[in-house]
Amino acid sequence: MFARRPALLLSISLLAIALPLAASELVLQAPDEIDELLTPYLPEEAGNTRRLQGSLSEILATEGYFAPNFEFSEAEGELRLKLDPGPRTVVKAVDLSVAGPLDEPARAEIRQNWLLPVGQPFRQEDWNSAKQQVLARLLASEHADAKLLDSEAAIDVETHSATLRAHYDAGPRYRFGALRVEGLQRYEPALVERYNRVVQAGQPYREERLNALQTTLQATPYFASVQATIDREAAAIDADGTATVPVVVRVRERATQRVSFGAGASSNTGARVEFNFHDANLFSRAWELDTGLRVEQKKQTAYADVFLPPDERFRRNSVGVMAEATDIAGLKTERYAFGAQTVQQRGSVEQRLSLNWQNELREPDGASPVTSRALVPNAMWTWRRVDNLLDPRQGTVLQAQIGGGARAALSDQNFVRLHSRIQHYIPLGRRDTLTLRAEIGSTLADSRQRIPQDYLFRTGGAGSVRGYAYQSLGIKEGTATVGGRYLGIASAEYTHWLDEDWGIAAFVDAGDAVDSLQDVRLALGYGLGARWRSPAGPIGVDLAYGERTRGFQLHFSLAIPF
Numbered sequence: 001m002f003a004r005r006p007a008l009l010l011s012i013s014l015l016a017i018a019l020p021l022a023a024s025e026l027v028l029q030a031p032d033e034i035d036e037l038l039t040p041y042l043p044e045e046a047g048n049t050r051r052l053q054g055s056l057s058e059i060l061a062t063e064g065y066f067a068p069n070f071e072f073s074e075a076e077g078e079l080r081l082k083l084d085p086g087p088r089t090v091v092k093a094v095d096l097s098v099a100g101p102l103d104e105p106a107r108a109e110i111r112q113n114w115l116l117p118v119g120q121p122f123r124q125e126d127w128n129s130a131k132q133q134v135l136a137r138l139l140a141s142e143h144a145d146a147k148l149l150d151s152e153a154a155i156d157v158e159t160h161s162a163t164l165r166a167h168y169d170a171g172p173r174y175r176f177g178a179l180r181v182e183g184l185q186r187y188e189p190a191l192v193e194r195y196n197r198v199v200q201a202g203q204p205y206r207e208e209r210l211n212a213l214q215t216t217l218q219a220t221p222y223f224a225s226v227q228a229t230i231d232r233e234a235a236a237i238d239a240d241g242t243a244t245v246p247v248v249v250r251v252r253e254r255a256t257q258r259v260s261f262g263a264g265a266s267s268n269t270g271a272r273v274e275f276n277f278h279d280a281n282l283f284s285r286a287w288e289l290d291t292g293l294r295v296e297q298k299k300q301t302a303y304a305d306v307f308l309p310p311d312e313r314f315r316r317n318s319v320g321v322m323a324e325a326t327d328i329a330g331l332k333t334e335r336y337a338f339g340a341q342t343v344q345q346r347g348s349v350e351q352r353l354s355l356n357w358q359n360e361l362r363e364p365d366g367a368s369p370v371t372s373r374a375l376v377p378n379a380m381w382t383w384r385r386v387d388n389l390l391d392p393r394q395g396t397v398l399q400a401q402i403g404g405g406a407r408a409a410l411s412d413q414n415f416v417r418l419h420s421r422i423q424h425y426i427p428l429g430r431r432d433t434l435t436l437r438a439e440i441g442s443t444l445a446d447s448r449q450r451i452p453q454d455y456l457f458r459t460g461g462a463g464s465v466r467g468y469a470y471q472s473l474g475i476k477e478g479t480a481t482v483g484g485r486y487l488g489i490a491s492a493e494y495t496h497w498l499d500e501d502w503g504i505a506a507f508v509d510a511g512d513a514v515d516s517l518q519d520v521r522l523a524l525g526y527g528l529g530a531r532w533r534s535p536a537g538p539i540g541v542d543l544a545y546g547e548r549t550r551g552f553q554l555h556f557s558l559a560i561p562f
Contacts, residue, residue, distance in 0.1 A: 026052075030083040037063060038083075049079075056083070062124040064089040066157050089122040092161035096134070100143065100170030101241055110134055122162040127153055131166050138170055140207040144230060145171030173242040174205035174230065183251040187222060191286050192249055194309045195220060199247055205230065210247070217251065221280040221288055224254040256281040267555045268461045268470035269328075270297025282306060298470070299326045315344045329460075329472045330480030333453060335360040352380040357410060360452040366478025372452045375410040376417075378403030382562070386425060390537040390560055393433050397423045397561040403455070415445035417455045419487075423561050431497040439464075439511070441487035448475070448485050448515055456483025457513040460523075462557035464489055465511040467525025467546030469553060474513040484515040488522070495531055503531035507542070523548045531559065 026042055028035060038056055053070050060068050067086035072079060096111055115130035116122070131151055138146030151166040178201055181189040195216050198209045214228040227250045235243040262274040276292035291304035305320035321338040339356030355377050363369040379402055386395030400420040405411030421439035428434055441457050448456055458481060461470030474481040489511030497503035508526040527544035540559035545552050 025078050027078050027080045028083065029080060031085065034060075034065075034083060034085050052081075060085055064122040064162075066155055067160070087160040089155060089160050089162050091116055091118050091120050091122055091164060092156075092159075093163045094118060095163070095165040095167075097166075098134075098138070098168045098170050099149075100146075101173055102138075102143070102170045106141070110137060113137075116164065122153065122155075127164070134166065134168060138168065142173040142175070142204045142206075143170040144174045144205055144207070145232075147171070172237075174235075175242055175244045176203045176205055176209075176230075177201055177234075177236070177244045177246045179247050179249065180231070181249045181251065183253070185253055186256065186281055186284070187253070187286055191222065191309060192217065192251070194311070197314060199228075205245070213249070217249070221278070222254060222286065223251045225252040226250070254280065265556075266296070266462075267553075267557065268463075269299045272296040298328050299324065313344065315342045317342045328470060329458070329474075330365040330478070331453075331482055332363040332365075333360055335452065348383055348385055350382045350384075352378075352382075354378045354380075358452055358454065360454075362453060362482070364477040364480035364482055367480065370450065372450045373410065373412050374405040374415075374452050374455065376403045376405050376455065378417075384561075386561065391533060392425045392561060393427045394425050396425070399562060405451075405455070412450040413445055413447070415443055415451050415455060417441070417443045421489075421562065428494075431503075433495045433497075435491075435493040435495065437489070437491040437493075439487065439489040443485040445485065448483065451483075453483045456485060457487035458483050459487060459489060459511050459513050461553075462540075462542070462555035465491075465509045465523055465525050465546075466507065466527060466542055466555050467509065467544035467553050468523060468549060473511065473523055475515050484513040486515070486517060486520070487511070487513045488520065497531070501533050503533075503538075505529040505531055505540070505542070507544075509544070525553075527552075529555075 028038065028042060030038065038059060041055065041059055043052070049072055056070075057068060060066075065085040066089055069084040069086060071082040073082070074080070094114065094117065096114060098107060098110065113133070115133055116126050120126070131148060135146060135148050147169055149167045149169050152164075154163045154165075156162070176199055179189075179193065179196065179199065181192045184192075196213055197216070198212045203209070210228045210230075214226050217223055217226040217228075229248050229250075230245040231248050232243075232245060235245045237243050257277070257279050260276045260278075262276070263272065264274075265271045272294060274292060274294045276290070278291075279289040280286070282289040286309050288307040289304070290307070292302075294301045294303075301322065301324045303320065303322045305318055307316060307318040310316055317340070319338070319340045321336075323336045324334075326333045335358050337356055337358035339354055341352060341354040344351045355375070357375045358373070360372045361369060362372070380399065381401070382397070382399045384395075384397050386392035386397060398420075399422075402416070402418055404414075404416035406414050419439075419441040422437070424436045426434040426436070443451065443456055445451060458471040458474035459465050460468035460473040465473060472481050475484040476482075489509070491507065491509040491511075493505055493507035495503050495505040506526075506528055508524070510522040510524050512521060512523050514520055524547040525544045527542055529540050529542035532539045537558055537560040540555075540557055542555045543552060544555060
């Protein structure tokens with residue numbers, strides 16, 4: 001609130017107060033910033049001028065104008081209001097104090113970051129924000145019981161100055177105690193502990209840590225709702241006044257099993273129907289089973305994966321099996337595979353270590369069928385630093401991986417596969433974005449023969465080189481396109497957003513997959529596209545021209561980074 005000193009009453013000059021102008025059009029004459037401020041609140045026709053003057057004075061006061069001058073006059077059926085807002089009130093002094101066991105560096109930070117310092121124009125909104133910012137800072141740190149004791153903004157109308165006072169009580173320091181989980185029926189409390197990376201007994205209380213724990217648990221398949229709080233009534237007070245409080249996590253469990261059906265289409269693999277079964281409590285051990293069947297025009301896949309809860313090092317381990325058949329660019333493949341994987345987040349880097357074995361039968365049109373087997377250990381690292389994971393405008397995503405097989409270890413061919421890609425986002429102006437993308441790969445081997453297609457390279461289609469059919473760029477074997485040992489792709493895309501939801505894009509892609517570096521001849525594709533910001537991320541529809549084939553291709557995809 002703000003207060004005015006009784007001895008300094010607001011003086012307003014008002015002319016023609018009693019003019020009978022109820023049906024007159026009101027015309028405001030004021031400085032531009034005042035006109036912009038008051039216009040939304042002006043009636044179309046003049047009414048009671050005393051009431052109008054009072055309401056406008058209150059609005060001006062919220063912006064620091066406490067001594068306005070109003071002059072009303074009538075001419076040609078109009079009521080003209082000439083308004084001089086007067087000098088703007090400026091903050092002259094600030095009395096900011098916090099009682100309680102607050103560290104001096106924290107006190108200094110609060111004073112330094114006060115949002116309405118001396119010399120700044122007084123605004124009611126800024127005054128409210130400044131008070132709330134201090135309270136939020138205290139509540140978010142160790143002081144969960146902090147409160148604003150009293151506040152006042154004393155306005156001196158004659159000197160056009162404001163003296164501000166805000167007094168707080170920080171309350172006791174809080175420290176996290178033991179974790180207590182309530183609401184569990186199917187699962188053990190240890191399951192919650194395995195997902196808890198941020199709230200540890202003995203740590204100072206931090207509101208953001210409770211929020212992070214709540215968000216993490218809510219994202220698991222086990223719980224429909226999660227609430228993380230501290231139990232103040234069970235606080236244990238130490239000799240220095242610090243309160244150690246249990247952390248209470250209240251959960252409501254989600255149904256363990258669900259069945260889903262879906263349908264869709266991709267410009268890469270055609271129309272799709274899909275069935276999925278999910279069990280979040282396999283064998284009553286909180287293991288996740290995810291299994292299903294996906295039937296696409298060019299690819300059919302049956303799969304089953306089992307994911308374990310995080311271990312003590314927060315690694316997520318899984319095992320899985322898969323059977324797949326494809327018919328793409330004249331190449332038919334049938335393969336089955338099984339493997340194990342562990343995923344760990346290490347700061348901003350996601351690490352995936354896997355071991356996979358697969359058997360593949362490939363049948364190129366116009367060439368002899370070949371069977372390939374490989375047992376491949378693989379390591380992949382993904383580094384993300386973007387402003388938005390689903391719809392970035394600024395930042396970088398970088399991925400690198402290495403894997404390989406050996407004849408001595410259940411593989412038909414010795415090889416080492418290296419692959420990396422990068423996507424970089426550059427904001428241009430207020431809305432536009434430039435996206436740069438590059439990808440390189442190399443399979444080091446004496447020959448590509450008897451190496452499964454997963455460990456070779458083909459390109460073309462959405463997400464790679466637009467303007468060409470999906471995986472149509474590679475090595476010719478008969479009339480089919482098969483994978484080569486080398487890959488190179490570069491792309492640039494400029495996106496202009498017309499509004500919050502819709503945008504247009506122009507792009508150029510270049511790339512190829514070859515079996516020898518001497519054969520590199522980049523295929524160029526370029527075109528235009530439309531973008532729509534869906535809840536799942538931007539959806540892109542692109543029409544691209546391929547210079548090598550001299551034809552157009554229509555691509556559509558979910559345009560999110562890998």
